[in-house]
Amino acid sequence: MKISNPVLPGFNADPSMIRVGDTYYIATSTFDWWPGVRLHESKDMVHWNLLPGPLNRVSQLDMRGNPSGGGIWAPDLSYADGKFWLIYTDVKIVNGAFKDCTNYLVTAEDIHGPWSEPVRVNGVGFDASLFHDDDGRKYLVQQTWDFREYRHPFNGITLTEFDTETMHLKPETARIIWHGTDVKLVEGPHLYKINGWYYLFCAEGGTQYEHQESVARSRTLDALSFEVSPHDPFISNFDTPDTYLQKQGHGALVNTPGGEWYYASLCGRPWRHETEPAHGVRGWCTLGRETSIQKVEWDEDGWPYVVGGHGGQRYVEAPKDAIETEAPVDHSQHDEFESDELDINWNTLRVPFTEAMGRVSGGSLTLRGQGSLSNLFELSLIGRRWQAFDFDAETKVTFSPDNYMQMAGLTNFYNHLCWSWAFVTWDEKRGKRVIEVAQNDFDTYTSFLKDKAIEVPDDVEGVWLRTKVRTSTYTYEYSFDGEIWHEIQVTLDAAVLSDDHVARRYGGFFTGAFVGLAAVDLAGYGKEAVFGYFDYQER
Template identity: 75%
Template sequence: MKIVNPVLAGFHADPSMIRVGDTYYIANSTFEWWPGVRLHESRDMVHWRTLPGPLRRTSQLDMRGNPSSGGVWAPDLSYADGRFWLVYADVKIVGGAFKDCTNYLVTAEDIEGPWSEPVRLNGVGFDASLFHDDDGRKYLVQQTWDFREYHHPFDGITCTEFDPQAMRLKPETTRTLWHGTDVKLVEGPHLYKVNGLYYLFCAEGGTVWTHQEVVARSATLDALSFEPSPYNPFVTNFDTPRSPLQKQGHGALVDTPSGQWYYASLSARPWHHPDESVTDPRGWCTLGRETSIQQVEWTDDGWPVIVGGHGGQLVVDAPRDAIETDVPMGHSQRDDFTAPELGLDWSTLRVPFDDAMGSVGDGALTLRGQGSLCNLFDLSLVARRWQAFDFDAQVAVRFDPWNYMQMAGLTNYYNDLCWSWAFVTWDERRGCRVIEVAQNDFHDYTSFLKDDAVPVPDDVDTVWLRTKVRTDTYTYEYSFDGERWIGLGVELDARILSDDYVNQRYGGFFTGAFVGLAAVDLSGYDATARFSDFEYRELD
């Protein structure tokens, strides 16, 4: 078998990979998307099965009002003492000098839960991970954030002992292990003990084209005792601009039962408009930061290096002791909404799907109109990741608005600043329902059809909406019978839904594009929309 990268396509950033017995697990960041932390399992590193998210209660995670790309940053999954340990941050500030965050710890005996109520750890920095030493002691290793304008904000990697009996940190033990290399922005630490030495893996360079992973080691956990690897950077694509994989860095190391080594890292796959250089701009990553796996070997002097060079490979040999994992091929999805709860591919923003948002089951997803797609508090949006550059997604919607503030439809969404949708609303000038297409590009909102909005005949109960995404552009279509489709005449630039576009004007650019279903009622009269027969189909 071969590992074909990325192994987790579409918005699966900051992987924390571990092995328990013959099974591998990956935890990924989810930021403002609910449920918190994305989990997968595999026994071959090739095929990955989605598991229920561990953070499914608001007592574990309260993100209402969080800024886009706040929320859950860089979860760390580990296993010790017969249970899983999960450390995660809830980040409340994204832009500016401050990164207000709280780090939490939850545990479970089974990866599918139930997961405990959270233990509050600290707030000195994000990207915290829990290291279980072979003498039974435990340490929280984390990036430390310095808000003072006369210091570099990335203030090194600190280590604090954790008392597993009292379930609390011992702040008096805190010390700085390493300040990183001259690339700066050192973050995402994971600590390992191999052959009696401590190896510290850290991300640097920011999670953009200059991103990289570096390694340092020490015989102790004393302050500033770590020396950098002479083979750094461990992984990067800064000097491989034509590689299909870019931005590799932040991730985790794992060994196999037979003694092989692998490294899971975030990565991204940019595309370019036909008239653009392949190096400047380096491209647009509409699928966000994904998860790739590279094979690792050790040098004679005891340092880890990526097999094939630090730029990584698209195709990697699977572990020789891999046990084939049976999962569906591809990511195409059809949902008739017959189950009484949302499937694992669906996400909501900041809060769980509940009665305030709507209901699901008996063949329909019913959404109660709330705030606009710019709202950080009350929003009825159910969405799934883009996981391919080319796909079609469609849905049937029944909606009877009576004013223009009531809207329901199909959206392509990056965050509260950058999104578009095709939707049914009311046109008071014509006294009928219409289909409109609109885009929000930061603070520039555009209604494309205006007087040319498509009237919905009075005798039509159901409107079908479809989006066709074709890498660099995408369009919307409608149908009144689900068979004959008519284009809405608007072609949109997909780069507006990319990390790289958002990064030009906003510091929170860490997620990826979603396609979803939304209902809005700004008039506050709770207009409801009934969605059915959703289909997401990737193209060959």
């Protein structure tokens, strides 16, 4: 078998990979999407299955009002003392000098849960991980954030001992163990003890095309005792602009039962418009930051390196002792909403799906109109990741608006600043329901059809809506019978829904595009929309 990268396509960033027995687990960031932290499992590193989110209660994670791109940054999954340990950060500010983050710890005996109530750890910096030393001691390892305008904000890696009896840190033990290289922006630390050496793996260079992973080591955990690897960078695509995978860096190391080593890293797969030069524009990552896995070997001096070079490979030899794992061939999804709970592929923003948003059961999803798609507090939207460059997604919505402030339909969504949708609303001039297509691109909102909005016949109860995403562009279609489809003559640039577009003007550019269902009632009457099904098919 061969690992085909990315192994977790679509927004699955900052992988923390571990092995327990013959099973591998990966935890990835979810930012402002709910539930918090995404978990996958595999026995072969090739095929991965999605597990329930561990942070599924507001008592564990309260993100109401969090900025887009805030929330869960770089969770760390580990296993020791017969249980799983999960460290996660909730970031409350993404722009400006401050980050205002809090690190929490939860545990579980079973990866499927239940997970404990959280222990508040500290707020020194984000990207915290828990290191279990072989002498029984535990340490929190984390990026250190310096808000002072006359200092670099990334102020090294802080190590603090964690007391398992009190379940609190020992602040008096805190020390900076490494300041990183001249690339700067050192973050995402993971610490390992191998053959008497402490190896510190850290991301540097930011999380765009300059991103990389560096490795340092020390015989002790003393302050500033780590020396950088002669193979630095360990992994990077800054100087490999033509490779299939880009942005590789932040990740985690794991060994197999047979003694092989692998490294799970975030990555991106950019595309370019036909008019854009190959090296002048790195491209647009509409699928967000994904997860790749590379093979690792060690030189005669005990330094790790990526097999095939630090640019990484698209196809990688699977572990020799891999146990073949059954998993879906692709990530297509068909949902008839028969269950009284949302399918595991669905996500909401900041808060769980509750009666305030709507209800699901008996073959339909009902969404209760709340705020606009730019609302950070009250939003009735469920979404699933784009996990392929080309796909079709469709639904049927039954909606009877009374005014233009009431809208419901199908959305392609990045964050509160960048999104579009095709929706049913009310045209007061015609006294009719109509279908409109609109886009929000930062501070510019555009209604494309206006007085040419498509009238919905009075005898039509439900309206079918479909989107066709084709890498660089996407369109919307409608039908009044579910059989004959009509393309709406609006072609949208998919780049608007990419990390790279959002990063130009906003600090929270860490997720990826979603497709989903939404209902809005700005009039405040909670007008409900009923969705009969949802279908997502990768092409």
